[in-house]
Amino acid sequence: MNIEQIEWKKETGWLSEQRKLADSAQLVLLFGEPDLIRRSSTYDEIKAVYPGAYVFGCSTGGNIFGSQILDETMVGTAIDFNCTKVAGAHIVRAESSYIAGHDLARAIPHEDLDHVLVLSDGLNVNGNQFMMGLLAELPDHVAVTGGLAGDGNGFRKTYVISNETTDSHMAAILGFYGRRLKVAYSTQGGWDAFGPERLVTRSRGNVLYEMDGRSALELYKVYLGDLAEGLPATGMYFPLYLRSHEGDIPVTRTVIGIKKDDGLIFGGDIPEGTYVRLMRANYDRLIDSAHIAAEKCIKAAGKAELALLVSCTARRLVLKQRTEEEVEAAQQAFGSDTIMTGFYSMGEISPHRMGCPAGFHNQTMSITTFTEE
Amino acid sequence: MTNTHPLLQRQIKRYVENKAQLPEEWDKFLEVVNQAYWDSDNDRVMLERALELSSQELLQANSEMRAMIKAFPDLFLRLDRDGHVLSYKRGDMENLPLKDEQPLGKKFYNLFEENNTVRLKTVFLKVLENQMINQVEFALEGGGSKRYYEARIIPMECREIFVIIRDITERKLAEEQLVYYSMFDPLTNLYNRAYFENEMHRMEYFSMNPTGLIICDVDNLKVVNDTYGHDRGDELLKEVARVLRQSMRKNDIIARIGGDEFAILLPDSDAASVEATCQRVRDTITAYNNAGSGLKLSISMGSAHWKSKIQKLDDVFREADDNMYKEKFINHIRLNQDLLKNVFDQIGMVELNFKGLYQRLNTLNAQLDLELGRMGSDEDIKLLIHLKKSNREGDEVCSLEVTTEGSANPSEYKAYIRSLILLLNAALD
Numbered sequence: 092m093n094i095e096q097i098e099w100k101k102e103t104g105w106l107s108e109q110r111k112l113a114d115s116a117q118l119v120l121l122f123g124e125p126d127l128i129r130r131s132s133t134y135d136e137i138k139a140v141y142p143g144a145y146v147f148g149c150s151t152g153g154n155i156f157g158s159q160i161l162d163e164t165m166v167g168t169a170i171d172f173n174c175t176k177v178a179g180a181h182i183v184r185a186e187s188s189y190i191a192g193h194d195l196a197r198a199i200p201h202e203d204l205d206h207v208l209v210l211s212d213g214l215n216v217n218g219n220q221f222m223m224g225l226l227a228e229l230p231d232h233v234a235v236t237g238g239l240a241g242d243g244n245g246f247r248k249t250y251v252i253s254n255e256t257t258d259s260h261m262a263a264i265l266g267f268y269g270r271r272l273k274v275a276y277s278t279q280g281g282w283d284a285f286g287p288e289r290l291v292t293r294s295r296g297n298v299l300y301e302m303d304g305r306s307a308l309e310l311y312k313v314y315l316g317d318l319a320e321g322l323p324a325t326g327m328y329f330p331l332y333l334r335s336h337e338g339d340i341p342v343t344r345t346v347i348g349i350k351k352d353d354g355l356i357f358g359g360d361i362p363e364g365t366y367v368r369l370m371r372a373n374y375d376r377l378i379d380s381a382h383i384a385a386e387k388c389i390k391a392a393g394k395a396e397l398a399l400l401v402s403c404t405a406r407r408l409v410l411k412q413r414t415e416e417e418v419e420a421a422q423q424a425f426g427s428d429t430i431m432t433g434f435y436s437m438g439e440i441s442p443h444r445m446g447c448p449a450g451f452h453n454q455t456m457s458i459t460t461f462t463e464e
Numbered sequence: 465m466t467n468t469h470p471l472l473q474r475q476i477k478r479y480v481e482n483k484a485q486l487p488e489e490w491d492k493f494l495e496v497v498n499q500a501y502w503d504s505d506n507d508r509v510m511l512e513r514a515l516e517l518s519s520q521e522l523l524q525a526n527s528e529m530r531a532m533i534k535a536f537p538d539l540f541l542r543l544d545r546d547g548h549v550l551s552y553k554r555g556d557m558e559n560l561p562l563k564d565e566q567p568l569g570k571k572f573y574n575l576f577e578e579n580n581t582v583r584l585k586t587v588f589l590k591v592l593e594n595q596m597i598n599q600v601e602f603a604l605e606g607g608g609s610k611r612y613y614e615a616r617i618i619p620m621e622c623r624e625i626f627v628i629i630r631d632i633t634e635r636k637l638a639e640e641q642l643v644y645y646s647m648f649d650p651l652t653n654l655y656n657r658a659y660f661e662n663e664m665h666r667m668e669y670f671s672m673n674p675t676g677l678i679i680c681d682v683d684n685l686k687v688v689n690d691t692y693g694h695d696r697g698d699e700l701l702k703e704v705a706r707v708l709r710q711s712m713r714k715n716d717i718i719a720r721i722g723g724d725e726f727a728i729l730l731p732d733s734d735a736a737s738v739e740a741t742c743q744r745v746r747d748t749i750t751a752y753n754n755a756g757s758g759l760k761l762s763i764s765m766g767s768a769h770w771k772s773k774i775q776k777l778d779d780v781f782r783e784a785d786d787n788m789y790k791e792k793f794i795n796h797i798r799l800n801q802d803l804l805k806n807v808f809d810q811i812g813m814v815e816l817n818f819k820g821l822y823q824r825l826n827t828l829n830a831q832l833d834l835e836l837g838r839m840g841s842d843e844d845i846k847l848l849i850h851l852k853k854s855n856r857e858g859d860e861v862c863s864l865e866v867t868t869e870g871s872a873n874p875s876e877y878k879a880y881i882r883s884l885i886l887l888l889n890a891a892l893d
Contacts, residue, residue, distance in 0.1 A: 286518025314514050349583045
């Protein structure tokens with residue numbers, strides 16, 4: 092597998108020290124600021140450099156380029172696989188999140204399918220339902236990783252690009268085919284639940300109205316204080332730790348919007364009858380968790396030629412100037428030979444651990460590594 | 465740089481007297497450091513505020529929980545996963561008989577009478593395994609009385625177990641009473657009609673063996689009630705129940721199915737043993753009456769026999785009921801034979817043979833469409849006897865027709881007939 096990375100800057104346009112893969116790259120993973128991704132010229136510019144490549148990417152809340160986090164840019168990672176093939180598909184304005192996942196899974200060939208990468212609009216999707224649709228159609232042995240497109244702190248519009256199609260209500264899938272590709276993945280959090288456990292007393296899908304009979308939005312406003320003005324973005328400071336039953340694997344859910352009827356929109360379902368607790372960042376563990384996720388991938392695959400990091404926008408919001416520390420921690424665990432790309436997302440998609448079915452997460456650092464044997 | 469963080473101000477001051485002495489290219493760097501300091505402060509303030517708020521919420525929840533626990537009269541126990549009592553609150557259950565007055569550190573299921581230990585432990589282990597709330601009822605003897613308790617065992621988040629022990633004696637007794645009333649007749653302590661019918665249908669579904677059925681009706685209960693009062697009538701019914709119990713086997717189902725009506729289901733009984741049982745009842749009544757200890761007992765009995773599944777037990781019941789009424793009819797006539805003889809003499813019936821009379825009446829039983837109003841022809845004078853007969857669906861009036869011989873003055877016959885009807889109605893009522 093040969094990899095090279097290019098960067099777009101406002102002042103200079105596309106920069107690249109090397110474009111050795113211009114003729115051979117089969118895939119370009121492209122991440123960038125929403126306004127740049129949605130430009131009509133973006134696809135043509137990439138194709139001009141890598142005419143044979145499939146362009147697959149999304150808007151972000153920050154682009155990971157090596158161990159740097161870049162804003163107001165686009166970053167492209169061109170990959171020339173030795174013996175792996177890719178096939179992509181997309182769906183625009185699906186009837187529901189479930190149908191989006193379901194139809195995407197059916198849109199690519201399943202024969203010899205080894206791994207699936209998915210990207211979706213981050214603000215108009217129910218991550219749970221999307222995953223359920225995907226998993227219902229994909230073969231059991233195929234792992235799914237990916238994430239929901241980001242929009243900085245804007246919470247306005249996110250975009251997905253799949254070759255020549257770019258849209259804000261879009262989801263895309265990329266299948267990897269070939270027996271010599273080794274994919275590893277891991278997802279880690281780093282948040283601590285605190286305070287009382289609350290029963291979800293009124294919710295609808297991924298919209299939460301009441302906990303213990305009390306308005307969820309009001310509770311967030313009380314906890315956020317002055318920062319409540321920044322809702323829904325600042326809601327990310329306090330994700331929810333959700334458990335259904337004793338013994339179930341708990342999941343973390345992030346606020347992604349506010350409905351007109353004062354419902355809080357979360358990245359995934361918050362079913363009535365489940366128990367939730369507020370979570371707060373544990374700074375050291377946030378950074379450690381990126382290191383742990385990277386280590387787990389190395390342990391599973393032996394080495395990583397390319398690492399795709401999908402980290403939650405909330406982590407960036409909390410870590411602020413320290414955000415790069417988590418990317419550096421991952422790079423440190425991988426070593427300098429691993430090329431890292433990725434983005435800050437509205438939600439992460441990855442199995443909890445190797446061999447498990449994929450799940451939808453919030454507030455995590457989810458890493459997928461690719462290596463060809 | 466506006467609004468320099470106090471810490472940064474102090475740090476700069478420590479190394480240079482005047483900030484202006486710092487090289488200009490440091491400005492950008494210091495700005496970033498300054499922002500990091502402010503960010504750190506803001507984050508700290510927000511987290512401290514969140515922790516304070518959640519601490520207040522927990523305190524509030526804690527105080528609500530304490531108030532709730534205080535308000536309940538139950539015994540509360542907090543256990544570790546081995547069942548040891550970590551803390552407890554006795555509530556109003558000071559008199560709960562515990563084997564050990566100091567439960568702390570003891571295993572909860574060993575705190576009560578030994579015969580409850582296994583049950584309590586089993587449910588406790590089930591809760592540990594399933595992590596689901598479970599409950600068990602148990603009884604304790606103390607102070608000469610038996611009281612009932614319910615232990616609710618609840619798994620807690622922190623891997624501890626919470627147990628609530630509640631005195632449910634009142635509820636339990638009420639429940640037992642309800643169960644009793646749903647199955648038994650409180651006057652005679654025999655099964656009631658609902659239970660009997662249920663058993664009958666159960667037997668119909670599940671039994672492959674022949675079953676006997678006896679229906680009994682107390683004769684003259686109304687006369688006793690009217691003459692001696694209802695208390696004596698009740699006594700009579702209790703005596704009947706005693707007689708029936710004495711005459712039946714242990715697994716026979718004896719029930720009071722109506723005011724003066726009793727029914728007995730005889731499982732695994734052929735026709736001969738049903739008849740033998742009826743005879744035992746008659747013998748016991750005779751012995752009772754001969755002992756002369758109270759009111760004379762007279763029971764009309766009818767039996768039938770369920771031979772195969774093809775037959776419906778309801779039909780067998782009806783057959784036994786009919787047979788009982790036949791006997792009742794004869795009994796009543798026998799009881800009033802002197803009076804009847806008079807009447808029959810007056811209407812010219814020479815032969816007073818009760819069996820013959822019954823058979824004749826029975827033959828005419830099919831002529832139910834005949835009404836009293838149809839009488840009147842000189843050549844064809846008919847004697848009608850209205851027999852009021854209760855059946856399971858309600859009251860039913862059968863018209864029994866007796867043909868008389870020779871001609872007579874219709875108006876005289878009508879007078880006789882009226883007398884006879886009144887007499888028989890009174891006897892059969």
